[in-house]
Amino acid sequence: MPTARAAATTGIRAGTPTALARGVALRLGAVALAGALLTACGSGAQPEDAAAGAGAKVTVTVDLFGSFGYKEAxxxxxxxxLHPGVTVKQTDTEDEQDYWKSLQTRLAGGGGLADVQGIEVGRIAAVTQQQADRFEDLNAYGAGALRSSFADAKWSAATTKDGKVLGLGTDVGPEAMCYRRDLFEKAGLPTGREELAAQWSTWEGYLELGRRYRDHAPDKSAWLDSVGSLYAVMTGQEKERYYDAAGALVYETNPAVRTAWNTSVRAAQDGLSAKLDQWSAPWNQAFAAGSFATLPCPAWMLGYIKGQAGDAGAGKWDVAALPGGAGNWGGSYLAVPRAAKHKKEAYALIQWLTAPEQQARLFEKQGSFPSSTGAIAKVAxxxxxxxxxxxxGRIFGDAAKAAPVQVLGAxxxxxxxxxTNALSEVERKGTASDKAWENARKGVRNATG
Known part of the structure; x- marks a missing residue:
C-alpha cells in the first residue's frame, strides 16, 4: 500500500535508507504470487484469539505509511x-520516504518505536540483510506454522539466511490502469475497459492515446499524474531492475530501466503529465479536481483513490488491464521491533491482520490485493x-498470476x-534527459556510499 503504499509510497509508498547498495539480492515473488499464490496448498494455521492476558489492558501501537486501510475497513x-482490554492505536506518515527516514533514526536510537512497524517491500531486503538484530524473529511466537499460508516468494523475502522471519506479508501490488471514464468521454476517447486494454496493449499505444487526450482534453486536465508513476509501473513489469540475480548493481546498464526512463521522458516532453509529485498535497487535491485522466494503478491504489476523490468520484473511475503486460508495484510487511513494549500482543495483532479472512475483507473494502494464499479464491x-x-478481483488476480518474480536488493x-527525482527534473524544469540521468546516478552514489 502504499507506494502510499505509497501512499504509494507510497503507496506505492518512497524512502531514503542508509543501507549499502551491495548485498545479496533477494528473489521476491513480487507477485509470483502468480502460480505460487494461486496454487500453494492450504491456508496454514489460523491466528489465535489470545488477548494480552486475563483482565489486562494493553494499548498496541501501530506505525504505518500511506494507506494500509485497517482502520478504514x-x-x-x-x-x-474480539480481545477485550486491547486497544489499537495507529499513527501513519503519508510519504514513505519520510516514514523510512524517521524509522531509521528511531531504530538507531532504540526509542520511540511502535509495537508494530510497517515495512515497504522495497525495504525488506535492507531489513533482512542489515537490520535483523533490530526486529523480532517471529518464529519465537509461532510464525513458522503460517508458512504455508503465504506464497514462498512473499515469505522468503522477509526471511534471513539463517531462517529468522522478520515480518508477515500484508498485500502485494499487481498492476492495472485506473482511468476517468467521464474525462475520456469529454475528450472523445473510448471508455470501455476491454477496448482500451486492446488499444493500449503496448506503452506506445498508451502514449498515442495520451496525445489524443491532450489535444481534446477538458481544461486543466492532463493524461497522467506524473512521469514518475509511469516509470514505477513500467519497472514493476521487469524481473531484474537494479540488481541481477547474483546481487550485482545493474541499473546503469539494464536496458529495461533505460526503456522505462526513455518512455517516461518522452511522456514529459509530449506534455502528457500533470507534473504532480505523488503523495504531495497538490497531488491529493488533484483527484477531486480531475487534473489527470489516467493513473498507473497497483491494487492498493484503489483505496487511496477512494479516500482522495471521495463520494463524488464514485462511478467516474474505472480499471483496465495494464499496457505492456503484468507487473507488481509495492506490497508490504508488518514487523515487530526488538524495542517494542508489547511484543506478544503485537504479534497476535499482525497474525490476525494478515490472516486470509482479513486480507480478503481488506481487498473488498480497500483494494489491497492479498498475499495470503487462502484469500485469493475469496476475492476472485x-x-x-x-x-x-x-x-x-479478476483484473488484479490475472495480473498477479502473470507478474514476474522480481530480484530485490538492499x-x-x-x-x-x-x-524518480531525476525524472521530476525533466518534467518540471525541462532538464535534458542525459543530464537528468547523470544526476540520478550521482544521487544513487551519494545515497548508497
Missing part, C-alpha cells in the same frame, strides 16, 4: 471486540461499484527514488 474495531469474483463495477527503494 473496521479491522481494528473488530479486533478490539469481487467487483467494485466505485470503479464502475470493474471486475477488480538499496532497491533508494535507487528508484533517485531516478
Amino acid at each position: 473496521g479491522l481494528y474495531a473488530e479486533y478490539e471486540k 469474483d469481487v467487483k467494485d461499484s466505485y470503479f464502475s463495477d470493474a471486475p477488480t 538499496a532497491d527503494k533508494t535507487i528508484a527514488d533517485q531516478i
Whole structure:
C-alpha cells in the first residue's frame, strides 16, 4: 500500500535508507504470487484469539505509511471486540520516504518505536540483510506454522539466511490502469475497459492515446499524474531492475530501466503529465479536481483513490488491464521491533491482520490485493461499484498470476527514488534527459556510499 503504499509510497509508498547498495539480492515473488499464490496448498494455521492476558489492558501501537486501510475497513474495531482490554492505536506518515527516514533514526536510537512497524517491500531486503538484530524473529511466537499460508516468494523475502522471519506479508501490488471514464468521454476517447486494454496493449499505444487526450482534453486536465508513476509501473513489469540475480548493481546498464526512463521522458516532453509529485498535497487535491485522466494503478491504489476523490468520484473511475503486460508495484510487511513494549500482543495483532479472512475483507473494502494464499479464491469474483463495477478481483488476480518474480536488493527503494527525482527534473524544469540521468546516478552514489 502504499507506494502510499505509497501512499504509494507510497503507496506505492518512497524512502531514503542508509543501507549499502551491495548485498545479496533477494528473489521476491513480487507477485509470483502468480502460480505460487494461486496454487500453494492450504491456508496454514489460523491466528489465535489470545488477548494480552486475563483482565489486562494493553494499548498496541501501530506505525504505518500511506494507506494500509485497517482502520478504514473496521479491522481494528473488530479486533478490539474480539480481545477485550486491547486497544489499537495507529499513527501513519503519508510519504514513505519520510516514514523510512524517521524509522531509521528511531531504530538507531532504540526509542520511540511502535509495537508494530510497517515495512515497504522495497525495504525488506535492507531489513533482512542489515537490520535483523533490530526486529523480532517471529518464529519465537509461532510464525513458522503460517508458512504455508503465504506464497514462498512473499515469505522468503522477509526471511534471513539463517531462517529468522522478520515480518508477515500484508498485500502485494499487481498492476492495472485506473482511468476517468467521464474525462475520456469529454475528450472523445473510448471508455470501455476491454477496448482500451486492446488499444493500449503496448506503452506506445498508451502514449498515442495520451496525445489524443491532450489535444481534446477538458481544461486543466492532463493524461497522467506524473512521469514518475509511469516509470514505477513500467519497472514493476521487469524481473531484474537494479540488481541481477547474483546481487550485482545493474541499473546503469539494464536496458529495461533505460526503456522505462526513455518512455517516461518522452511522456514529459509530449506534455502528457500533470507534473504532480505523488503523495504531495497538490497531488491529493488533484483527484477531486480531475487534473489527470489516467493513473498507473497497483491494487492498493484503489483505496487511496477512494479516500482522495471521495463520494463524488464514485462511478467516474474505472480499471483496465495494464499496457505492456503484468507487473507488481509495492506490497508490504508488518514487523515487530526488538524495542517494542508489547511484543506478544503485537504479534497476535499482525497474525490476525494478515490472516486470509482479513486480507480478503481488506481487498473488498480497500483494494489491497492479498498475499495470503487462502484469500485469493475469496476475492476472485469481487467487483467494485466505485470503479464502475470493474471486475477488480479478476483484473488484479490475472495480473498477479502473470507478474514476474522480481530480484530485490538492499538499496532497491533508494535507487528508484533517485531516478524518480531525476525524472521530476525533466518534467518540471525541462532538464535534458542525459543530464537528468547523470544526476540520478550521482544521487544513487551519494545515497548508497
